[in-house]
Amino acid sequence: MATEETAGPDLANDDIGEEARLALWRSQLEIRHVEQRAHDLFLQNLVKGTVHLSLGQEAVAAGFAVAMEDGDYTFCTYRGHAHTLARGAPMSGVLGELMGRECGLLAGKGGSMHLTSVEHGAMGSYAIIGAHLPIAMGAAWSAQYRGTSQVSVCFFGDGTTNIGAFHEALNMAKVWSLPVIFVCENNLYMEYTPIGDVTAVEHPAADRAPAYGMESIIVDGNDADAVYRVARTAYDRARSGGGPSLIEAKTYRQCGHSRADPGAYRPDEEVEEWLARDPVPAYRRRLLDFGFAESAVEGIEAEVLAAVDAATETARASPPPPPDILETEVYADGGAAWRN
Amino acid sequence: MAQLTCREAVAAAIAQEMRRDPSVVFLGEDIGAAGGVFKTTVGLFEEFGPDRVRDTPISEQAIIGAAMGAAMTGLRPIAELMFSDFFAVCWDLVANEIAKSRYMTNGQVSFPLVIRSANGGGARFGAQHSQAIENWAMMIPGLKVVAPSNPADIVGLLAASIRDPDPVVFFEQKSLYGTRGEVPDGEHVDALGTAKVLREGGDAAIVALAAMVPRAVAAAERLAAEGISCTVIDVRSLVPLDTRTILSAVSETGRLFTVEENPRLCGWGAEIASIAGEECFYDLDGPIVRITTPHIPLPSADNLEDLALPSVERIADTVRASMG
Ligand SMILES: Cc1ncc(C[n+]2csc(CCOP(=O)(O)OP(=O)(O)O)c2C)c(N)n1
Ligand SMILES: [Mg+2]
Numbered sequence: 001m002a003t004e005e006t007a008g009p010d011l012a013n014d015d016i017g018e019e020a021r022l023a024l025w026r027s028q029l030e031i032r033h034v035e036q037r038a039h040d041l042f043l044q045n046l047v048k049g050t051v052h053l054s055l056g057q058e059a060v061a062a063g064f065a066v067a068m069e070d071g072d073y074t075f076c077t078y079r080g081h082a083h084t085l086a087r088g089a090p091m092s093g094v095l096g097e098l099m100g101r102e103c104g105l106l107a108g109k110g111g112s113m114h115l116t117s118v119e120h121g122a123m124g125s126y127a128i129i130g131a132h133l134p135i136a137m138g139a140a141w142s143a144q145y146r147g148t149s150q151v152s153v154c155f156f157g158d159g160t161t162n163i164g165a166f167h168e169a170l171n172m173a174k175v176w177s178l179p180v181i182f183v184c185e186n187n188l189y190m191e192y193t194p195i196g197d198v199t200a201v202e203h204p205a206a207d208r209a210p211a212y213g214m215e216s217i218i219v220d221g222n223d224a225d226a227v228y229r230v231a232r233t234a235y236d237r238a239r240s241g242g243g244p245s246l247i248e249a250k251t252y253r254q255c256g257h258s259r260a261d262p263g264a265y266r267p268d269e270e271v272e273e274w275l276a277r278d279p280v281p282a283y284r285r286r287l288l289d290f291g292f293a294e295s296a297v298e299g300i301e302a303e304v305l306a307a308v309d310a311a312t313e314t315a316r317a318s319p320p321p322p323p324d325i326l327e328t329e330v331y332a333d334g335g336a337a338w339r340n
Numbered sequence: 341m342a343q344l345t346c347r348e349a350v351a352a353a354i355a356q357e358m359r360r361d362p363s364v365v366f367l368g369e370d371i372g373a374a375g376g377v378f379k380t381t382v383g384l385f386e387e388f389g390p391d392r393v394r395d396t397p398i399s400e401q402a403i404i405g406a407a408m409g410a411a412m413t414g415l416r417p418i419a420e421l422m423f424s425d426f427f428a429v430c431w432d433l434v435a436n437e438i439a440k441s442r443y444m445t446n447g448q449v450s451f452p453l454v455i456r457s458a459n460g461g462g463a464r465f466g467a468q469h470s471q472a473i474e475n476w477a478m479m480i481p482g483l484k485v486v487a488p489s490n491p492a493d494i495v496g497l498l499a500a501s502i503r504d505p506d507p508v509v510f511f512e513q514k515s516l517y518g519t520r521g522e523v524p525d526g527e528h529v530d531a532l533g534t535a536k537v538l539r540e541g542g543d544a545a546i547v548a549l550a551a552m553v554p555r556a557v558a559a560a561e562r563l564a565a566e567g568i569s570c571t572v573i574d575v576r577s578l579v580p581l582d583t584r585t586i587l588s589a590v591s592e593t594g595r596l597f598t599v600e601e602n603p604r605l606c607g608w609g610a611e612i613a614s615i616a617g618e619e620c621f622y623d624l625d626g627p628i629v630r631i632t633t634p635h636i637p638l639p640s641a642d643n644l645e646d647l648a649l650p651s652v653e654r655i656a657d658t659v660r661a662s663m664g
Pocket of ligand 1: 079127128129156157158159160161185187189190191257
């Protein structure tokens with residue numbers, strides 16, 4: 001089993017480089033602060049419905065997105081704010097959608113669980129467990145058929161490895177040797193049930209990989225550099241015709257499953273252990289170890305915070321969606337007419 | 341004009357569209373060298389090769405998901421589900437993902453895809469390979485639903501479905517596959533959302549779909565000999581629905597009969613009956629009558645299946661009795 005360990009700084013041979021490191025830092029901060037803002041806005045009753053935050057899981061989204069190329073496809077779940085932001089979708093569009101405003105990415109028609117920004121390669125957030133694995137596989141088939149070098153990346157949770165669509169998609173992706181990367185964010189829980197209680201194998205994704213002719217890959221999902229490296233290898237494989245990869249990123253959500261869940265089922269020691277492994281302060285230390293100026297590191301955080309504030313104001317100032325969009329975009333003619 | 345069977349018409353339509361548009365790709369179980377379990381895809385693999393005509397594993401979710409992912413990224417996939425009963429194993433992809441995603445994303449994604457499937461009874465296959473499920477598809481916002489009754493319409497409407505920018509569920513009635521009919525020479529493309537008046541009469545309108553169409557026509561011929569003259573309409577497309585053609589026949593004749601293969605509850609005829617009741621009430625001279633399969637899973641024995649599906653006799657008897 002190939003396991004990417006968290007390594008200490010190797011200043012002489014930095015295979016990641018300054019630009020990517022700062023991009024990883026910025027991306028993790030953007031996710032962290034937008035998610036915290038989403039949480040605050042929920043408590044103010046400005047975000048309705050539900051939200052599934054990625055607090056604690058930022059390094060997975062950042063690591064894969066920074067290693068991507070424009071034109072690659074991201075498919076994610078209802079826990080998808082992070083992946084949508086990581087592709088560069090505007091914060092105001094994300095927060096506006098959560099708040100049901102006209103400026104939302106989906107003009108208020110989708111909500112938190114369906115964030116999409118096709119122009120940024122964010123091909124949708126899917127809220128039925130497992131559904132998007134075959135869909136991401138189909139996008140990879142399309143890229144292969146059209147002869148592009150695009151890669152399709154599909155993020156999902158540990159719980160998703162127990163639904164049929166996961167297995168169907170992995171098998172077909174391998175048989176057709178498709179440029180798709182399946183990324184399991186193993187945060188140890190499905191909704192409220194520990195994944196180990198309901199899964200026949202220890203590593204829900206990695207232990208299944210050999211059944212589909214793929215390598216077992218586990219990565220520290222709280223280390224953006226480790227994720228970035230694993231992602232780079234998988235992209236290279238996909239772009240060079242080497243077919244799909246399945247990667248299990250071990251991580252932890254620092255909050256409950258959704259806004260309805262205080263997460264009380266989690267042992268205190270477990271929560272403490274993982275809070276100590278918070279990817280954001282860890283990456284800050286990493287950058288300082290690599291000799292980045294503290295002012296530069298903190299300057300990026302100040303920029304991100306200012307951007308989140310500005311996006312919040314834009315979203316708050318945006319009106320609710322106009323009622324006349326209620327019956328638009330059911331069909332490609334822009335309308336909803338089913339009869340003459 | 342060429343004489344084709346319905347099964348040959350399916351392959352002819354797919355070939356016609358694959359020749360003109362390289363973005364059209366086709367996937368499903370046993371559709372390649374095997375030519376399809378109903379022999380509806382014979383010759384396609386040989387002409388277009390394995391990149392465009394792809395055999396899949398028995399993975400209906402993967403088939404429909406792959407079609408969706410391909411459609412949203414520039415291809416025009418045709419996916420085959422061997423039997424329409426199998427929609428039940430991939431219904432999430434059809435009803436939750438393909439149908440809703442354009443709306444949920446406020447138009448960011450399009451799904452120019454076709455799901456073809458062998459639908460309906462008459463082959464003595466029993467309840468899990470015989471159901472007519474056009475009403476399942478019809479009730480989902482975002483899908484278009486087509487069910488032709490003859491080879492020319494299969495070519496024209498399948499071509500139109502492949503060119504359509506929206507997801508189309510295309511039902512092929514398996515008991516019609518062997519039926520022969522004339523198909524226009526050259527490229528043939530029809531229009532979705534258009535019903536066809538097959539026969540005009542002054543006393544009643546009989547509205548039918550797919551395998552029920554030839555039965556409705558035969559019943560109308562019998563009734564004509566008895567002095568009851570009926571208009572017969574082939575609905576062809578449930579979504580979009582050509583209510584204009586249907587309602588004008590209702591208004592002209594004053595009577596409406598629907599002939600449906602789907603089980604009784606929430607069959608497509610119920611929707612048409614409700615529209616006619618709302619919009620043509622004062623033109624009606626008698627009750628709207630639905631002739632359907634009873635609300636049962638379909639049995640397999642010859643006599644039981646025949647008894648279940650609306651027959652020429654049952655249609656003629658029902659109309660005659662209701663017309664007094
Ligand atoms: C088919 C289906 N079953 C159940 C649910 C309800 N549900 C939503 S999220 C979730 C847990 C998913 O766990 P996992 O895949 O580990 O993802 P995580 O939420 O931990 O990111 C469940 C059961 C659903 N959305 N879809
Ligand atoms: Mg989980």
